Amino acid sequence: MASSNFVDYVKLYLRSGQGGAGSTHLLRTRGNARGGPDGGDGGRGGHIILKGNAQLWTLLHLKYTKHIKAGDGVGGSKSTSTGAYGRDVVIEVPLGTIVRDAETMVQEAEVTTDGETVIIVPGGRGGLGNDHFKSATHQTPRFAQPGEPGIETSKVLELKILADVGLIGFPNAGKSTLLAALSAAKPEIADYPFTTLRPNLGIVAWRNDRSFVMADIPGIIEGASEGKGLGIRFLKHIERNSVLLFMVPANTENIRKEFDILLNELNEFNPDLMDKQRLLAVTKCDLIDEKAMAKLKKRKMPDVPTVFISSHTGLNLMQLKDMIMNALSGSF
16 A cells, blocks of 8 residues: 555535425326325435445545535425435445544544444425315415525544554654564555555464554654654554553663653643553564673563564564463463
């Protein structure tokens, strides 16, 4: 997935369909020139609907579709016939998409399962035909209800990636390298900060044909929760991860301090993230010798399950996968 093809935020201008007008038709036949009212109801205006599609990973297909309009309902007709409903518009979105009002930014709906549908802008109701208004004292009403107008509004669609495991670390902590080593994903990898400018997803195979989804979240820097660096643009994706895998390189001067900075940024962004299961992977262990590794293991580490790994040599990668699956199953 090219970096320009990952879109996680779009603003849409929407208009649902207007309801059809009720009919004022009066029955007229050769045998009954003064028949009663038989006007049918107008059809409902078209809804605008979101539908979850597990095959989509981005909102790219909506990037250049700014205006969406549903069809208007058809007016009622004689013989109490109801007019046809307006054409609904179904917008397919990736799982994890939320809908916000564009003015207030209040969340209104979310789509999290494949095939799930949510009406985000309802169509106007069709008007009642004159058949509804006849009575003993008013046997020939010559009026009917107009259809309700459609709703014009703006909505923001925001994608929060659904993944089992989110990789948390400063730029160049080895997140993309680990994802590439464990899955078939091919993220861009280079030895400089902010190589990853979008989340990458990979499916990681485990024992007995089981698997889990891992998300490489672009690197966090101190102050990210305040908008520095890539800021909160990607912090939001972490909210959907079940397990947070913190990654700190083995050659870092103070592993515990770096872990605490990362943890603080998550807490500042959303305190609810503190309730998620946390693991720590000390990465790039191939860059230090055995003596340095022995000293490293004697240091006081954060009070979370910890593993020392190397994505290049494969050191302890199976142990890491076991830890992740244990965390996902609640074994810790």
